[in-house]
Amino acid sequence: MSTHSPHIAEVAESDLEYAHEEVDHGIAPRHVGEVIMDIRNITLRFGGVIAIRDVSFDIREGEIRAIIGPNGAGKSSMLNVINGFYHPQEGEIWFQGAKRGSLKPHQIAKQGIARTFQNIALFSGMSTLDNIMTGRLTRMNKNMLWQALWSGPAEREEIEHRELVEKIIDFLEIQAIRKTPVGRLPYGLQKRVELGRALAAEPTLLLLDEPMAGMNVEEKQDMCRFILDVNDEFGTTIALIEHDMSVVMDIADRVVVLDYGSKIGDGTPDEVRANQAVIDAYLGVSHD
């Protein structure tokens, strides 16, 4: 079999030929497109404390974008700004080519931005299935009366939603805990259910707040695989916060580094790794 498989990179002379080779072999290259979200000169203050200071960066369609930084660097605040939970005093956010006004988080969710939380925020008495089903809320169109009656159109709608939720359950390999109350699940699985709930909203942009925090090595590997698969299979754009550097460098396309609320680095993992300011922020600077 090995004799039949050409080494694509060696065969191809130009980019065009390379692309043709890939198509010939049934390979669909990952698509990273236009800027989907542009964050311009954001400053966020809480009273006298400046949480984020004049930070700008963008997120391209289909990429995995990481935001990293030491504790207190403003990572979660940044995610909350994108998510619409915090409203920055200065700066603009452009999403899908339009400047975003002052919206409530649920309105932003309707625009196609979903997130998970650093501290798990699931309904612990409800089953895995029901928790993921709540992720479909923004997509449910029938009013409460129809849903209370649960017949005709509302029933049909629910069946459609259930089908999508079942696909997510299959995707995340959590069939065995479909009907288990999430409060009884171990931490790593709860994180996976939370990811499932975010996916249920079929987001254009998925925000993950420390998806690997507190996990063991195996759980981290699983989560990495799921993040890459979500990006690969659904083409979902992902922005994630993480302080485990090795994980970030492995899976992110581009990384933005924050320190004390300011941006100190932005680029591919290799560029960021070589950036002196980043090294100083993480390892400390010698003062001699």
Next chain:
Amino acid sequence: MTGQLDPAAGRDTFPKLLLANARERADLPAGREKEYGIWQSWTWREVAEETRALALGLAKLGLAAGESMAIIGSNRPRLYWSMVAAQMNGAVPVPVYQDAVAEEMQFVLDNAGVSFAVVEDQEQVDKILSVQERLPNLRQVIYCDPRGLRNYDHATMHSYHEVQRIGREAEAELGSAIDAKIAAATGTDTCVMLYTSGTTGRPKGVVLSHDNIILTSRASAEFDHLTEKDSILAYLPMAWVGDFIFSMGQAYVSGFCVCCPESADTMMADLREIGPTYFFAPPSIFERLLTTVTIRMEDASATKRWLFRTFMDHARAMSEQRKRGETPGPGAQLKYALGDLLVYGPLKNTLGMSRIRVGYTAGEAIGPDLFTFYRSIGINLKQLFGQTEASVFITQQPDDDVDPDCVGVPTPGVEIRIDEESGEVFYRSPGVFQEYFKNPQATAETKDAEGWVATGDAGFIDERSGQLRILDRANDVGHLADGALFAPKYVENKLKFFPNILEAVVFGDGRESCMAFINIDLNAVGNWAERNNIAFGGYQELAAHPRVYQMIQDNIEATNASLADDPMLSGCQITRFLVLNKELDADDGELTRTRKVRRRIVGEKYATLIDALYGGQDSVYAEIEVTYEDGRKGKIAGTLEIRDLKTFPRRDHAPKAA
């Protein structure tokens, strides 16, 4: 005796059986799979159509007659279809254990010389790709679940649906050629190649013909009156011969429905939903189910606990009564009916066993209590004895004659012979394998010119029930000094059925009587100690406690009492024992990784203790080396008590020891 199917009947190969089922049982369900939370079903007609599309696709991709095709994954209808699709092309399906690591898989794939592989998902694809340099014959990999595989090089890789699409388009071009191949195949052609798990040395490929599988399946299905109305849950590895016989052989012969669980983790829930009528599980699964029930009953309310206890005691009493050949009175029967309404029925429902008509267990010894539990609540659980080389069935128990100690009467068509000298069981049947693939030497060692195959197990025909009883691996069976039979594993298993006893090692080969080392079960005995206010600091202290000794003594004497009644093994009663002050451990080399006792190593390491047992002392001082989990070594020292045991008059006619 060997058998051959008549080609004229048109049912002598799997592809022909599939066509016959598609004609005669067109709209009956052939298979189900739970996907996206819903059971999806396929009728026999649909299965025939899907299989044909795949077979044509494989032909178009170049699968040729005589080649072999690996099938790797958990139980999925698509993978079962692919076996028949390979056979339609005259190729041989080779199911491979899906949890094997890449290295082990490489050996099997290379040995079988597979040219195609149909696999379940990315995990299996990755394993194959990692060893593909060493698989010169492999040309195509076909996967069922496309997840994560979008960016793989597809020059030699296809999705299952893609192959079926290619096949449907090629119907006009290749359809008649496939029909001709199906018609030309006969029962003597190779049906499947199954690799034995290889606990000793490299795995061997067991070649089985259509005749082997279909004749054995037919005989055993008729034995249990399996029909197209039955259903089964396919959850054991596809590479295991049992699954091939139950989920392919008997299913195709009887036309019943094979249900595939959603994933290995959801097996129990799926079992409840499907409620199969025909069920196989190794004893460990039955044991796990019973433990779950017991634990949940402990948490139940006092009324429910009382109900459970009362009616379970009644069920047990009634089954003992039946065993003695008595018929329970109308009062007892009425009470049983009430129990069925209140306890047994709901319990069976919870276990997913309400509809089971025929249940089997095999593979290792099953505890009589465990066996009786299931039988007493009205589940027709039976035992069978089989091997890959026999296409599974050698003996099986009839519905109305079930003895926990025995494994049944020969399946119709099977002949059994017991070697006078070694006690080893030999058999000859239509199911006897053709050969070990590319290994004529091993074939000759196992199967003689007349077709008799050695099982490697020693046993005898029990005069009370007329059924076969398996004692031990033939290599382990020995004789006491007076010539009586000595089967250590049989006795050890009997001891281990007591919850207090975790491990037992019995000595006696060439000696005048049997003696035993015991390991207590720290969980069970610790629990008992807590309830009885016995303070203890650890295993060593608990093991030496006089009351624990007394408890173990009672257990062994009960075993002796039951052994005394045994026509062959009453010489194996244990005369003296000690409780080891250390748990036997795989880290110390005393057990294998699968927790089987390494008799020789234990014998060498504890030679002083054995001498003390046979030397008649009532205690012995011992220093034992232990290896801790981090690899450091230490010593446990202490004085062990040795106790004499009561034995019972022997029922056998062997001479009494002087």
